[in-house]
């Protein structure tokens with residue numbers, strides 16, 4: 001899922017971050033508004049999601065995740081393949097990358 005999402009995001013000039021802990025995903029996406037709208041529609045149509053909720057949306061001065069088509073923070077045990085752009089969460093369930101997302 002992540003590699004597909006990264007390829008699609010790169011093609012749409014979307015960057016961002018995905019946090020997965022306690023069976024909940026929290027995602028930040030940034031990019032051109034048409035791309036954001038298109039991905040937002042796709043996310044809502046994806047039946048793997050339920051209770052999808054928009055926390056915030058608006059213009060930004062600069063990207064926070066310029067280097068990542070989708071950085072991913074989660075439990076260290078999920079990083080079996082040493083994937084680039086993976087950030088293991090600490091005991092509090094957070095990473096610096098995830099905190100950046102929280103300040104949107």
Ligand SMILES: Cc1cc2nc3c(=O)[nH]c(=O)nc-3n(C[C@H](O)[C@H](O)[C@H](O)COP(=O)(O)O)c2cc1C
Nearest residue numbers: 004005006008009025027039042043046048049070
């Ligand atoms: C938690 C979660 C996060 C996702 N994030 C992305 C993403 O960042 N980019 C993306 O293209 N698809 C992402 N997907 C997959 C999309 O929901 C969707 O399946 C994909 O964009 C293909 O949509 P389409 O059939 O409308 O083209 C994510 C799926 C899940 C479950």
